[in-house]
Amino acid sequence: MDDLIPTVNRLQDVFNTIGQDHIDLPQIVVVGSQSSGKSSVLENLVGRDFLPRGTGIVTRRPLVLQLVNVPRRKLSRRGRADPSSETEPTGAEQEPFPERAQFLHLPDRQFSDFSEVRQEIQRETERLAGPNKGICRTPIHLKITSPNVLNLTLVDLPGLTKLPVGDQPTDIEQQTRDLVMEYITKPNSIILSVSPANVDLVNSESLKLAREVDADGKRTLGVITKIDLMDQGTNALDTLNGRVFPLRLGFVGVINRSQQDTIANKPIQEALKFEKEYFQTHPVYRAIATRCGTAHLAKILNQLLMSHIRDKLPDIKTKINGLISQTEQELMSYGSSSLSGTINTSSLLLRLLTQFANQFNASIEGNGSDMQAAELCGGARLYYIFNNIFGGALDSINPCANLTDHDIRLAIRNSTGPRPSLFVPELAFEILVKPQIKTLDSPSQRCVQLAYEELMKISQSCGGKELLRYPKLYAKLIEVVSDLLRERVAPTAQYVESLISIQRSYINTNHPDFIGGSGALAELQRKATAKPREPSSYGRSLHPHSDLSGLGMEDEGISDTESVASHGRVNGGSRKPRGIRPGSVRSRILQSSGQPFAAGHPHQGDKFLHYFFGGNKADPMFTTENSKRLSLPVPNRVKENGQYFASNPGSGALDTSPVGPDASLGAADLATSPTAHLLATQFDQTCDVADRRDHMETELIRSLITSYFNIVRKSIQDLVPKAIMHMLVNHCREVLQNRLVETLYKENLIDELLQEDESLIAERNKCEDMLQVYRKAFAIISESP
């Protein structure tokens, strides 16, 4: 059974070659407060002075110490263990075996002078932990081969400290604690908790930490040092018997060399002899002397470690087995390194090109193997771009965005030319709707751009892990796809732009879905009559007077329909117009203005709509003369800052002089004349009517623009994704493989393209090394007794 510790040591040696803690191997971890006597215990166990000494923190890097016992009888003359020798050495063969020490970081050097070992530990500590008091978590590995040691694997750790001293970092307590925890939390480690007897055990930091990770005390062995330094009249008997702090594995008392002994260079063998005598002769400890001292501690540790290894080895074997298959798989993913020959390489290249193109297509179709679950990608993302992003962007456009009432009125006036117009002209509608259609251009172009970017993204995720082996090929593939996409994105964007231009080039007011003038009027009227005497929601949302009732005729006893009909504008309703009540303000205005009064005509609204949207302009009702006859006294005024001013139709310039019959009167006369007063009242009422008419025209234009814009929007929403799919996506899918082969499948390029990535080669080599180590470790365990 004793051979199990060498098995673990061999495993440790094997794993040390790859420099990582892959397996939690059984080992004894020595933990204790600073100066509690850890190093002294280790030296006693080895029977040699080999550890650095001093005041304050001395152990500053973990020291992994393998003690390898070489039976004296197996020593050959040359001082080497001779496994074949079964007989006791005699004569010259009984020369003492030169104990040797060897560091992992100095594999070619054997130390037989242990003061040199101490110096090397100091040097190596300072190399990584610096000359000051800092600590470093990288361990130093030391193997001591001796006939005087029992097989053990121990780890000496920096002492737990409370306060930083000298140049120590302020968090030194935390650093040492973390380092200690890193070792003792491993379930396969045995905790050797060292506490000095001259300090109350309840203050033992090491026991406190050990309890945190091993609550049952199954793998914690207590060591009580400095028993010789206890105050007179006190002893550690209760502690050693487990009556102060219960530990399943118990406590062992030891006496190490004192500071004084070290200064006096007291040989360790002498110290061990003293220790033995001390316990055997001490009146208190005599009874438990066999359970005290370094020799007993070494025996206990050896037994503990071996039974621990015996328990843990099957698990370790299973773990190593798992690591082997895991590493084999990883190695396979890096591909074989032994690819050579033109046939092999060219067929590999062709396969990779085809694989790339297939994956590109599969991604778009939505059945790519590398699809990420975390986010939308490939075809699904394109669908999202078309429907959600693009669709959403188009839906969010307000058809009348940036179109103020002033703009609309200006467009109406500009399109009527020098004379005031009777009807809302089609030209104004066209002038206004075209720029609105243009607003569809920007989201459409953005949609093309997003689709292009998504295709680029798709290309970057194609090819799988195998392609990552060949960074040059990967870069070239991306380059070819980028070129192809770039070639296609410009024409696609142009085509999409032309789709918008086409829509702007001809405003089809005969479109079956277009609301048309009659529809717009009916809509306005519907809203106006939906809640009589209350402002309609339409009116509320757009203008406080935008309902038809707002034309100002009700006061005059004229229905909405009549009022509109009398303007020769609206007669969408079925009610018969009743005409204008004689003597009403409305009729007075008409008379005073010298305009012939026209009774409401039942079909006047319809005629207007025919005129407005390409109807029969030859209708006698709509001759210029009739138009004049039917027209209201449209004042040539422009309301500026709440005041009306006559406008010069010819020049379009504003004349700031008052208008009306009293225009020739002086300012003082104007103020006093009764005629002037009446006319002023009539004028104000006329202005009010004209104002409301302006508003109705504006609202009409708005609903026409909205209706037409919606038709165009729907069409663009449908056509842009189709154009992108046809001109960009599908085209690239169809030609990609050919393009890749044409550009990259060239004999003179093969070697360059199939050059493996340096880091990948390194990874593969490392993986191969690890696999070898795991296989070796597995063999060691399989061979163990």
Ligand SMILES: Nc1nc2c(ncn2[C@@H]2O[C@H](COP(=O)(O)OP(=O)(O)OP(=O)(O)O)[C@@H](O)[C@H]2O)c(=O)[nH]1
């Ligand atoms: N008298 C006496 N002195 C001891 C005993 N054990 C250790 N010492 C002394 O206590 C001091 C500290 O001992 P070390 O073995 O260096 O303690 P350490 O825990 O390894 O210290 P760090 O590595 O710095 O944490 C040294 O001067 C030792 O000689 C003991 O059992 N009896």
